[in-house]
Amino acid sequence: MADKTKVGMVFPPYVFEVEKGKIAEFAMAVSQKESKGQVKQIYADSGEARAAGYKDVIPTSTFQTCFLLWGGGGLMPMLEAAGINLVRLLHGEEEYEYLRPIHPGDVMTGVTKIVEMYDREKKGKPGKFMEFTVLEAEIRNQRGELAIRARTTLVER
Amino acid sequence: MKKALTYESINVGDAMPTFTSDPITRTHLVRYAGASGDFNPLHHDETFVKMFGMPRVISHGMFVMGIVGQAITDWVDDKNLRKFGVRFSGMTEPMDLDDPNSKDRATIVVTGNVVEKFEADGEKKIRCEIKAADKLGGVKLTGSFIAALS
Numbered sequence: 001m002a003d004k005t006k007v008g009m010v011f012p013p014y015v016f017e018v019e020k021g022k023i024a025e026f027a028m029a030v031s032q033k034e035s036k037g038q039v040k041q042i043y044a045d046s047g048e049a050r051a052a053g054y055k056d057v058i059p060t061s062t063f064q065t066c067f068l069l070w071g072g073g074g075l076m077p078m079l080e081a082a083g084i085n086l087v088r089l090l091h092g093e094e095e096y097e098y099l100r101p102i103h104p105g106d107v108m109t110g111v112t113k114i115v116e117m118y119d120r121e122k123k124g125k126p127g128k129f130m131e132f133t134v135l136e137a138e139i140r141n142q143r144g145e146l147a148i149r150a151r152t153t154l155v156e157r
Numbered sequence: 158m159k160k161a162l163t164y165e166s167i168n169v170g171d172a173m174p175t176f177t178s179d180p181i182t183r184t185h186l187v188r189y190a191g192a193s194g195d196f197n198p199l200h201h202d203e204t205f206v207k208m209f210g211m212p213r214v215i216s217h218g219m220f221v222m223g224i225v226g227q228a229i230t231d232w233v234d235d236k237n238l239r240k241f242g243v244r245f246s247g248m249t250e251p252m253d254l255d256d257p258n259s260k261d262r263a264t265i266v267v268t269g270n271v272v273e274k275f276e277a278d279g280e281k282k283i284r285c286e287i288k289a290a291d292k293l294g295g296v297k298l299t300g301s302f303i304a305a306l307s
Contacts, residue, residue, distance in 0.1 A: 028188065032181075040230075042235065062222050065195070069194030093242065094243055095241070095300075151242070
């Protein structure tokens with residue numbers, strides 16, 4: 001059961017250095033492609049990205065999911081700290097606001113905070129509750145500029 | 158060359174182009190696990206999921222969100238995407254390679270409609286509602302995105 005005294009808790013920051021190869025690898029994964037020549041080239045080729053008006057290659061829209069998973073200790077320590085039961089856990093919602101572009105060489109620092117915890121009665125099951133935990137992460141670049149704001153809703157069945 | 162998408166040319170109610178993924182295989186899941194760093198065995202190890210009575214591994218929800226992201230940025234330029242959010246509603250099982258009939262449950266179809274045109278922060282924007290479902294109609298997620306247009 002989620003520990004509701006943890007609302008407001010801020011997790012230790014995680015740091016992720018953005019690599020060009022990782023951007024292309026992630027683009028291949030979400031595009032279901034076998035090689036980086038097959039993905040949209042603004043994700044893989046610096047020259048093509050510049051020709052399209054970008055400073056360098058850019059990541060696909062959900063790339064920041066790797067920052068926590070590869071740059072932090074992953075989700076597990078966070079869930080344990082928040083008292084969330086892994087066996088009953090579902091990923092309910094995910095939302096991103098894109099505030100600044102991200103390029104290879106950027107060093108991103110993410111800080112995640114528990115902003116809300118609440119219960120909602122299950123449909124058709126009076127007295128049975130689902131528990132919701134809402135996390136907000138601010139992801140800044142090496143200049144301290146906010147690049148992405150992420151909001152994650154976790155659900156315990 | 159696809160036709161440029163402009164604020165003037167788009168109207169509330171317009172549909173974004175329908176996007177259809179390749180049928181998701183276990184190999185796609187492994188590739189996504191490595192790329193994202195999400196190594197929850199639920200997504201690649203059948204001996205793990207069978208302990209919970211599940212017949213097969215299931216896709217990462219974030220992989221499906223990534224596919225939806227591709228559908229969106231096939232239509233609007235990546236640099237114009239301002240906000241993208243989804244609510245997950247159904248699990249996705251990969252196709253079994255020895256069962257061609259299982260393709261449909263593993264094929265993600267992304268559809269969307271413009272629901273709002275507005276100006277904010279000095280930009281002209283559209284908000285679209287989106288849905289991802291498999292070919293059998295099973296809804297995987299619903300959500301919305303906001304993009305700036307010139």
